[in-house]
Amino acid sequence: MVHGKGFKSRGKSLKKQIIIDTALTVFHRKGYRSATLDDVAHELGLTRPAIYHYVSSKEDLLSQIYIQAMEKFFNIIYEIPAMELTPPEKLRLFISRHLNNVVIENLAMFSVFFSEENQLGKQEFETIQVEKRKFSKVIENIINDGMKQGFFRQVNARLQANAIIGMTNWLYRWYKPEQSVFHPDEIVEQFTSLVEKGLMKTVSESDIVVDAEYMDVHATKLRTKSQIMQELKASVHKTASLINELENYPDTA
Amino acid sequence: MVHGKGFKSRGKSLKKQIIIDTALTVFHRKGYRSATLDDVAHELGLTRPAIYHYVSSKEDLLSQIYIQAMEKFFNIIYEIPAMELTPPEKLRLFISRHLNNVVIENLAMFSVFFSEENQLGKQEFETIQVEKRKFSKVIENIINDGMKQGFFRQVNARLQANAIIGMTNWLYRWYKPEQSVFHPDEIVEQFTSLVEKGLMKTVSESDIVVDAEYMDVHATKLRTKSQIMQELKASVHKTASLINELENYPDTA
Numbered sequence: 001m002v003h004g005k006g007f008k009s010r011g012k013s014l015k016k017q018i019i020i021d022t023a024l025t026v027f028h029r030k031g032y033r034s035a036t037l038d039d040v041a042h043e044l045g046l047t048r049p050a051i052y053h054y055v056s057s058k059e060d061l062l063s064q065i066y067i068q069a070m071e072k073f074f075n076i077i078y079e080i081p082a083m084e085l086t087p088p089e090k091l092r093l094f095i096s097r098h099l100n101n102v103v104i105e106n107l108a109m110f111s112v113f114f115s116e117e118n119q120l121g122k123q124e125f126e127t128i129q130v131e132k133r134k135f136s137k138v139i140e141n142i143i144n145d146g147m148k149q150g151f152f153r154q155v156n157a158r159l160q161a162n163a164i165i166g167m168t169n170w171l172y173r174w175y176k177p178e179q180s181v182f183h184p185d186e187i188v189e190q191f192t193s194l195v196e197k198g199l200m201k202t203v204s205e206s207d208i209v210v211d212a213e214y215m216d217v218h219a220t221k222l223r224t225k226s227q228i229m230q231e232l233k234a235s236v237h238k239t240a241s242l243i244n245e246l247e248n249y250p251d252t253a
Numbered sequence: 254m255v256h257g258k259g260f261k262s263r264g265k266s267l268k269k270q271i272i273i274d275t276a277l278t279v280f281h282r283k284g285y286r287s288a289t290l291d292d293v294a295h296e297l298g299l300t301r302p303a304i305y306h307y308v309s310s311k312e313d314l315l316s317q318i319y320i321q322a323m324e325k326f327f328n329i330i331y332e333i334p335a336m337e338l339t340p341p342e343k344l345r346l347f348i349s350r351h352l353n354n355v356v357i358e359n360l361a362m363f364s365v366f367f368s369e370e371n372q373l374g375k376q377e378f379e380t381i382q383v384e385k386r387k388f389s390k391v392i393e394n395i396i397n398d399g400m401k402q403g404f405f406r407q408v409n410a411r412l413q414a415n416a417i418i419g420m421t422n423w424l425y426r427w428y429k430p431e432q433s434v435f436h437p438d439e440i441v442e443q444f445t446s447l448v449e450k451g452l453m454k455t456v457s458e459s460d461i462v463v464d465a466e467y468m469d470v471h472a473t474k475l476r477t478k479s480q481i482m483q484e485l486k487a488s489v490h491k492t493a494s495l496i497n498e499l500e501n502y503p504d505t506a
Contacts, residue, residue, distance in 0.1 A: 031371065033286050114426075115368075118284065153450075159435060159443040166423025167416045173367075174415055182412060190412040197406075198451030225502050232495040239492055242485040249478055 007044060016054040019044065020068065023061040028108040032062060032116040062116060063124055069113045072106055073098075074131055077138055087146030088196060091164075094139060095195060096188045098168050103175055103184040110172045136161050143199065152199040164195055260297060269307040272297065273321065276314040281361040285315060285369040315369060316377060322366045325359055326351075327384055330391055340399030341449060344417075347392060348448060349441045351421050356428060356437045363425045389414050396452065405452040417448055 007018060023040045030039065037058050041048045055061050076097050080090050102110050117128055139161040146152035168191065175187075260271060276293045283292065290311050294301045308314050329350050333343050355363045370381055392414040399405035421444065428440075 031286075033284075155446070156435075156439065156443050159440060160447060162423070162427055163420045163444050163447055166426075167420040169426075170415070170419025170423055173419075173422075182409075186409065187412060190409050191416050193408070194413060194416055194448070194451035196451075197453075198447035198449075200450075225499070228495060228499055228502070232492065232499065235488060235492040235495055239485065239488040242481060242488055246478070246481055246485065249481070 007046070012054070019051060019054050020061060020064050023058075024065055024108055024112060027062070027065070027112050027116065032058075032112065032119050037061075059119075059121070062119060063121075065109065065112060066117075066120065066124060066128065069106075069109050070128070070131055072109065073101060073113070074135055076101065077135055081138060081141065086151065087142050087149060088151050088200065090142045091139070091146070091195060091199070092192050094142065095164070095168060095192045099171060099188050099191065100184060102168070102171050103177070103187065107172060107175065107177065110169075114169070114172065136165060139164055146199065151201065153201045155199065160199065167191060167195075260299070265307070272304060272307050273314060273317045276311075277318055277361055277365060280315070280318070280365050280369065285311075285365065285372050290314075312372075312374070315365075315372060316374075318362065318365060319370075319373065319377060319381065322359075322362050323381070323384055325362065326354060326366070327388055329354065330388055334391060334394060339404065340395050340402060341404050341453070343395045344392070344399070344448065344452070345445050347395065348417070348421060348445045352424065352441050352444065353437060355421070355424050356430070356440065360425060360428065360430065363422075367422070367425065389418060392417055399452065404454065406454045408452065413452065420444060420448075 007015060010018065019040065022043050023035075026035045026039050026043055029035075035058070037048050037051060040061070041051050044051075055064070077094060080093055080097075083090065083093070085093065117125060120128065136158075140157045143152060143155065143157040143160050147154060147157070171187070260268060263271065272293065275296050276288075279288045279292050279296055282288075288311070290301050290304060293314070294304050297304075308317070330347060333346055333350075336343065336346070338346065370378060373381065389411075393410045396405060396408065396410040396413055400407060400410070424440070
């Protein structure tokens with residue numbers, strides 16, 4: 001009995017929302033197929049007939065959960081392409097928004113979302129598939145733009161998008177908010193750095209000089225003088241070791 | 254009726270295996286909870302009583318599937334740590350083995366493995382969790398070794414292991430062998446390159462000179478003279494642009 005006490009004093013639309021939230025908890029705990037409307041009613045301290053004023057069936061509840069999940073998961077991602085940001089910044093924002101979305105408060109919703117889609121009606125199932133492809137396309141386009149603009153090395157954008165989606169979505173399988181030793185920010189940072197470094201061109205991969213300069217200008221923003229100094233030392237060292245390598249290269253002519 | 258014809262002529266242990274394989278197909282298609290032993294028998298052109306000679310229950314079939322899945326998925330990963338390979342090579346082998354395992358022929362098994370573990374008995378469920386932690390630890394140790402030996406930058410090995418496992422496991426959600434435009438080798442290559450570049454130190458991050466030299470020696474193996482020349486040009490360019498940047502740095506002293 002989670003919401004029992006406050007339920008009766010709420011307005012109709014809020015009551016419906018409380019029922020949906022409770023159904024989400026019950027479906028997450030018992031699995032959709034094992035859960036009944038009686039379980040949902042019991043959790044609320046209500047009878048099943050009382051629930052029928054607000055929802056028509058268990059299937060209806062699942063539909064409502066999916067509609068709300070789509071709004072939560074997809075809309076804040078669909079905003080990203082139109083933003084005034086570079087592709088690497090967009091990618092970082094995607095990972096941060098998507099992970100926080102999953103981690104911070106929607107773990108149960110996300111888990112039901114990925115576990116029960118086969119229980120949806122045909123048409124709703126298809127709607128979800130269309131949205132998932134659209135979601136995937138957002139990241140694919142960011143990666144494609146990043147390649148065109150010289151930030152990212154040449155990769156297969158679709159496969160890399162799948163890798164990134166997999167890495168972030170999988171969180172719902174291992175992240176336990178109540179037990180985790182990791183702060184959500186740390187997870188975002190670790191995942192973002194893996195992807196950024198994994199996709200970014202290294203300087204020696206920049207085939208066009210203007211790209212390298214563009215990147216340098218962007219990279220500069222956050223660096224102190226001593227960091228640039230450190231990088232210069234490393235660069236001189238690298239240059240020297242390359243000359244050394246060429247000097248010792250077997251003479252095959 | 255998949256195996257109907259050949260079934261009767263087989264030996265007992267092969268018959269049992271045919272039943273397990275058929276159950277896997279049925280569980281994958283219908284979901285474990287919706288599937289019945291009658292469905293499995295029907296698929297084989299047998300009666301349910303005939304199946305009872307080989308397996309005691311639907312739960313028994315699920316157990317058998319999990320036992321075989323553990324052998325398939327985990328054992329070839331557990332071999333990796335003892336191999337005479339560098340940590341980056343081990344990581345590459347892990348991704349390749351794990352993806353091929355999932356992609357090439359065990360997609361149905363993997364899908365059941367990840368969808369139905371809540372249907373297992375308490376003890377079996379616990380066994381699976383222990384194995385999953387052990388599996389995860391293999392990658393975590395490879396990343397830790399890679400950091401100690403100067404190949405990888407400093408990361409949180411556990412979170413990176415989770416990222417890599419998520420990226421590879423998620424394949425079972427999107428890969429459709431019969432429709433895919435991607436060859437499994439291409440998936441392995443794209444995922445491996447993301448992870449390798451994501452974890453590898455860049456030269457400017459090498460804090461110890463001997464590490465940088467060690468990496469240079471390793472990186473050298475595959476390069477031609479003209480590639481080194483290209484890299485040298487890029488390195489000189491980078492050095493020059495860093496000097497330029499320092500020259501223009503605002504004088505705050």
